[in-house]
Amino acid sequence: MIILTGHPKTGNTWCRFIIFNYFNILKNNASKTLTYDELINIDNELWNGSPEYPQVFFTHVPKNRRILKGKDWSKKGDIYKKTSKIIYVLRNPFDTMISYFYYLNNRDHPFNDIYESKKLKELQTLDGFIHHFLPQYINHVKSTLPYANVIVKYEQVKEDPDFFFNVLKFVYGQVDEKIARKTIDMSSFDSIKQMGITTGRTGGLASSFRDHFTRDGRVGQYKEVMNEKLINYIQNECDKNGIKTM
Secondary structure, eight states: OEEEEOSTTSSHHHHHHHHHHHHHHHHHOOOSOOOHHHHHHHHHHHHTTOSSSOOEEEEOOOTTOOOOSSHHHHHHHHGGGGOSEEEEEEOOHHHHHHHHHHHHHTBSSSSTTTSOHHHHHHHTSHHHHHHHHHHHHHHHHHHHGGGOSEEEEHHHHHHOGGGHHHHHHHHHSSOOHHHHHHHHHHTSHHHHHHHHHHTTOTTTTSTTBOSOSSOOOOTTGGGGTOOHHHHHHHHHHHHHTTOOOO
């Protein structure tokens, strides 16, 4: 059993497509990427105990978080007790926070059930959002990354998608290079984004999302949005916690 994890908007879904598109080519000689609905179905089948798929379980829950509300989330929190194999998806905190900001603020009422109106206004500003959510990113990295068997660095695979070979080998053992390359091409950002358009699921795995789930993906996009003060704040907080930002 393997856990695939990382903070939201670090590239987890991309990694899941790579892993299960490879399986879909092997099993069904697939010529196009899985859809979001098919990926969700695989996830549900795995949590329900299906042995058909490679036993790779996805969760955003960090390793040090155990007590969670709801039956399913409790199960996901406890899964770390059942395995020592972890694939960790890591992205720089600057771009992660930007992507996460757009992701949550482009959903219908993403915070209304949790926060009061004053807090809602803060979370709708980039400064307020980052001051609130950056500690969660830091906790995720500090508590889980040290236990990873494989680290998928977002910036590295954006530059060289062949790095995903390491992930496929970790999951499947030996891999067919031809199929692996087909998998990586099939799972490109453009391919997944086009699949979302074709299937009417531009919001991807998110409910009530009003934008493309694969919105941008560029490395360094934060420089166009963040001011120097906010960049320095993130850098200083990460430095204090021993987290490399790039």
